[in-house]
Amino acid sequence: MAPTVERKQIDITPLKKANVPIIFIVGGPGSGKGTQCERIVKKYGLSHLSSGDLLRDEVKSGSARGGQLTKIMEAGELVPLEVVLDLVKEAMLKEVAKGSKGFLIDGYPREVKQGDQFEAEIMPARLALYFEVAEETLVKRCLKRAETSGRVDDNAETIKKRLKTFMQSTTPVVDHYAKKGKLVKINAEGGVDEIFGVVQQHLDKIFK
Ligand SMILES: Nc1ncnc2c1ncn2[C@H]1C[C@H](O)[C@@H](COP(=O)(O)OP(=O)(O)O)O1
Ligand SMILES: [Mg+2]
Numbered sequence: 001m002a003p004t005v006e007r008k009q010i011d012i013t014p015l016k017k018a019n020v021p022i023i024f025i026v027g028g029p030g031s032g033k034g035t036q037c038e039r040i041v042k043k044y045g046l047s048h049l050s051s052g053d054l055l056r057d058e059v060k061s062g063s064a065r066g067g068q069l070t071k072i073m074e075a076g077e078l079v080p081l082e083v084v085l086d087l088v089k090e091a092m093l094k095e096v097a098k099g100s101k102g103f104l105i106d107g108y109p110r111e112v113k114q115g116d117q118f119e120a121e122i123m124p125a126r127l128a129l130y131f132e133v134a135e136e137t138l139v140k141r142c143l144k145r146a147e148t149s150g151r152v153d154d155n156a157e158t159i160k161k162r163l164k165t166f167m168q169s170t171t172p173v174v175d176h177y178a179k180k181g182k183l184v185k186i187n188a189e190g191g192v193d194e195i196f197g198v199v200q201q202h203l204d205k206i207f208k
Contacts, residue, residue: 005068005083012089012122014096021102021206022123024109026173027131028166029159030141032188032195036131037104039196044207047095050106054087055079081114085121092122102207111169112176126206128177129199131188135163 023046025033037048058066059073065083072079092103105125109115119125133141139159146154153162177183184202188195 005065005072005080007082008086008090010086010089010093012093015089015092016123018096018100019123020096020100021126023102023104024115024125024128024177025104025106025131026109026128026170026177027188028133028135028138028170029153029162030138030145031131031133032141032192033106033131035192036129036188036196036199037106039192040104040199040203043200044101044203046102046104046207047092047100048104048106049088049091049095051084051088051108051110054091055084058087081111081117084108084114085117088118089122109173112172115173115176125177125182127202128174128183129202130174130177130183130185131195132185133188135167137189138163 025037027033034050037050040046041048055069059070060066069079069083088105088108092100095103105118109118115125115128139156142154142159143156145151153159174183174185178185186195186198186202
């Protein structure tokens with residue numbers, strides 16, 4: 001059986017004090033989340049945190065927690081929601097210490113429960129930006145990215161699995177934020193500039 005991962009006591013007072021806007025970035029694999037976040041960071045100077053990157057970095061760091069995570073992933077089990085949340089909190093605290101103006105939380109939440117837990121333990125998100133793209137386009141973009149990314153999960157077989165997981169778990173997430181009136185759904189089939197144009201219309205209202 002995979003080991004459990006200990007949770008840390010994390011004091012998030014500085015994060016609450018900073019009280020900067022938090023934006024969840026939601027969309028299927030290959031929907032262009034990373035690409036748009038890069039553009040947003042350039043224009044608005046927000047802090048971009050990708051939960052996938054934080055997990056990969058923790059594993060690479062060689063910490064005890066990273067070792068426990070490796071074992072869980074090797075056992076094919078899901079990393080506990082709380083551990084991802086701890087990594088996100090720690091990364092947010094570091095950014096706040098540097099004077100962050102706001103956060104893009106990329107690829108998160110993956111499940112309704114994860115988003116609720118984030119909002120309960122940290123603070124409510126201002127918006128959830130959802131990049132909506134047809135399944136066919138997602139596959140095409142992931143396969144194209146596979147040519148250069150070196151990511152082990154960018155291959156036809158894994159992409160199909162990730163898409164299925166996305167459809168099952170993220171569709172309820174999208175509905176959840178729509179009900180709360182926080183969802184901004186963006187048609188992300190077009191070109192990068194065109195999509196960023198729409199993104200700016202929404203972010204300009206929050207970040208002058
Ligand atoms: N609007 C767009 N049109 C065409 N290709 C795009 C695109 N936005 C991103 N891409 C490309 C860049 C990558 O090779 C691939 C996946 O983009 P990404 O930003 O890494 O997606 P994500 O982070 O949502 O998985 O698609
Ligand atoms: Mg990405």
